Each structure stands twice: as C-alpha cells, then as structure tokens.
Amino acid sequence: MKKDQLPTGRRMVLRIAAALGATTTVGLFAPDRLAPGPATTAPGPSTTPPGRSPTTRPRTATAPPAAAGPPARARHAPSSYRLQPMTAEAPPRYRRAAPPVRQRPFLRMSGTGRTMVLSFDDGPDPRYTPGILRTLRAHGVRAMFFVCGGMAVSHPDLLREMAADGHVVGNHSWSHPNITKLAPSAIRDELGRTSELIERHTGAPPLWYRAPYGAWNRHSFRIGAELGMEPLAWTVDTLDWTEPGTQTIVSRVMEGAAPGVVVLSHDAGGNRSQSVAALRTYLPRLMDAGYHLTVPRR
Template sequence: MKKHQMNSGRRAVLRLAAALGATATVGVLAADRFGAPEPATGAAPAPQGAPGTGSGGARPAPASGPQAAAAARLRSTAYRLQPMTAYAPPAFRRAVPPVRQRPFLSMSGVGRSMVLTFDDGPDPRYTPAILETLRRYECRAMFFVCGEMAVDNPDLLRQMAEDGHVVGNHSWSHPLIPKLRPSRIREELGSTSEVVERTLGTAPLWYRAPYGAWNRHSFEIGAELGMEPLAWTVDTLDWKEPGTGSIVRRVLDGAAPGAVVLSHDAGGNRSQSVAALRRYLPELLDAGYRITVPRR
C-alpha cells in the first residue's frame, strides 16, 4: 500500500471515528483463560486506540486482483453462511456466559507471560517470515486473520495451526464495526469463522474488532459464534512504519507480566514488523518472559 493511500485512508477513518464518537473498551484476560474457561472478573477501563489508531490502519476496498476475487466469493454461496437470520451456532460453540460488554485486555496471575498477536493476515509476503521466527524460538502466538486474506492463503492458515498458534477472527474485510448493521457484523464475523473452520476443522475461539472499535452487537454476535473478544495492552504502531528500532522499543518498554502485544503481518509493508520480531523476541525470552497463548 502506498504511503499516500494509507495516510488518506487513515484521515478518513479518523473523521468517521469522530463522527461516531466511537471508543474502544477494555477488560482483563484472567489467568483461568489459560486453564479452565471461567468468566473474567472486574477490570478497570484503560485507554485504547480509537478507530484508525491500531489494528491494521486504513484498508481501502480492493478494486481488482486477489482481494476483489475474495470479496466476490464472500457474496457467493461458497463462502457465505446460511441466511444470517436463520443461523444458530450449536450450543457448544457459544462463548462462555455471560456475554462480555468489553474485550479482554491482558492476562493476570500467570507470572512473566506475554501474548504476541498479529493482525490482518495472512500475507504470503510477511507471514511466513514471522512464522519462521516464532518456530526458531519455539514460541506460539495469536494470528487474527481477515477472511478476504485467509480465503486466498489456506496453506498459511494450516501452517499456523500446525505450529500451535491460535487463529483468531478479525472480520472479513476489516470494516469499522460500529458503522455496520447487526446483519453485516454477523456476516463479517461469521464468514471469516466459516473459512477458518473449513480450512482447519475448527472455528476460531477468539476475535478482535478492526481498529479496536467494538459495540454491543459485536460482543453479542461474537458470543453467538463461540468467540471471546481480545484487545491489547501494547500497540507497536507498526502500521505507521516507524522504523524497526521504534517497534522494538515499544515492545520492550511495554513488556510486563500479562501484556498483550499488537503487531501486524499484513495490511501494508510489514517488513519492519518482521525485522522487529527477530530482535525483540530473543530479548523478551532472555528477560525471563514466557510467550504463550490463551486456551479455552
């Protein structure tokens, strides 16, 4: 994505965010999410990136090429759920009650553990290098994938699963969720879950709203699809392409027990994200941090 396109799109998102008055909300990912699936208890709100300040940056609608073809498949019956008003996920797929009103933000009570997350992929230009680095250090991470990318890169999805990573749902086309009707939110999340399930045999158990912009409908629909919402505590701002050193510093400065780190493996030029991971991951391990993923 060219720089002027990214900046223009981001300004548009910021204007839209201001008009919506949308802000993200946060929660705490309790230690039992890394063991028994019990609901998390009280969490103090904390500031988080408003739409346009994280989770992928602006993503203009594709006019041609693979993404346009993927979008066309979304409209087809092959990669679309049954009519959304009739869709009822099996009871065992529902998220652990009660339905959350804010996303999990971090872990608690798990010692010196951190979670690394990567949004917007999979992208054949950058995701393989991230997987290779994680494999080298025997670490697992979370990948919040977009359906329009996942449908064209099933081999990368399978590699994520084979390496023990958690594949989460980041919507189909990376829209601003609060701007959508509930039926469209269901379609964005449901179609992405379907692609992941068809590829891996299991549907995602976690999801993340694009731009960190959540609303009540997204929590309810995510729960119906059997998913829990996860935000972040450390934003690398790698979508701004600030330089490899800046990304490394943000991760190391934000390192703390229970931290969840937001990075990207698609949505633009992510070569800095790839290079930064190679630098900060061994430093985190040398500092005694365990890189882990939640389980349910």
C-alpha cells in the same frame, strides 16, 4: 491512512470504541505445547519453561477485571488489502458461548509470573506471514493471528501452517470494516463467514475475535458470543502500520513489556517488513528477560 487523515466522524467513532475497552483481564493461559513439562489445567500460566505459543481451548474466560491500566487505542488503520469478496455460501453455523455475553473486550492477561502474549492482525499475507511464522518456530513460541477472511481465502495453506504450529487463529472479520457502522446482519456475515473459513482449513472454529480498528459495539459482542468467541483487544500497540522503523517497533515492545501484556502487531495490510524484522530482535530479548510468551486459554 494515518489517524490524523481520518475524517472527524471516523476519529470520533474510534475514540468511543477505545473508551469502551476499559481494562479487562483474561485469567487463563494455554499450556505451552512446544516445550516439555507439566501443564496446569487451573486458571493461571503454564508451568512449562519460557516459550511461546498461541492456542487456547477452555470454555469461557471468567477472570475479574484487572487493575486499571492503559486503555486500548483504536487507531490502527492498515493501508492496503488484497481481500476477496464473500461468496454466496450456506449461512454460517452458530455455536453459543457460555453466558454472560461480554460488554467490553479483554485487554490483558492475568496470572502469575512474567507472561505476555504476541498478536498479529490482518493476514495472512504470503509476503510477511511466513517470516513471522519462521521466527516464532525458531524460538519454540506460539502467538495469536487474527486473520481477515478476505485474505485467508486466498492463502489457506498459511492458515493450516498456523494451526500446525500450535498458534491461535482468531477472527478479524472478512473485509476489515468498521463494525460499528454495520447492521447486525452484516456483522454476522463478516464474523460468521470468517469463522467458517477458519474451521474449514484448521479443523477447529476460532475461539477469539478482534474488531477491526478496535471498534466494538453491543451487536458485535453478542454475535461474537453466538459464534462461540470471546473478544480480545490489546495492551501495547506497536503502531507498526505507520512503518516507524524497525528499532522503534522494538523499543515500543520492550518499553511496554510487563506481566499480562498483549502486544498488537500486523502481518498484512501494507509493507510489514519492519514488523517481521522487529520480531526477530525483540522476541529473543523478551525471552532473555524472563518473559514467558504464551496465549490465553478458554
């Protein structure tokens, strides 16, 4: 479903959600574990050579807000999912993030040098996720995957592959609902069950989450913090869910490339063959341009 096909009320919710995401910066980067060299433990980018990887471990990201930049646009609405319903399991265990609870998501990364983050939402999907993983692996780069529990429950092997390659596995809810329309108890189920599933198959709970459609509210920030997660939005939206063509996706990434940028793409939710093909083109171009593709650290 395209943005202009959404009901008026839904478009309004998404605009409000986007407005909530005033530009904020994550101030830490994870060491690049796929490239040799010393890694810093203080805030700032890894000192290792350009490469890409997405796993993040420090406690809370305490960087100050970044200078004003483009706001997140909460309009992506992937068209199809093969989601499995939540089952009646033991209630999720909660682990609180260190205070304070955030009131808006991080949108970009701070630090020195030409650092960027690639992120992929809605998977894993066995049709497209493996191709993305192969490309990242070929270039020695890690990325962030915000997975839906209803997809991941059917493909735990892909969760394990993400973790084994050093990628950050983040929480994107169970069934991809508009979080702002849910009661707090339903938000807990959506995020809690997904966190439990990720921990079960990767050995570690997710430290980051992203609200479907970029629609956040105070309940989602609080419950995410109760689960030990920080909220991450994006800076550059490829709009790949609209299937605009491989070259258009490549152009959007390259034109939006800048230090601290977080790129949003998708590896599920529809035909993502263009997203897979685009990554094969823009990833080496970014690296040739001197960008260090890394991940946030908590």
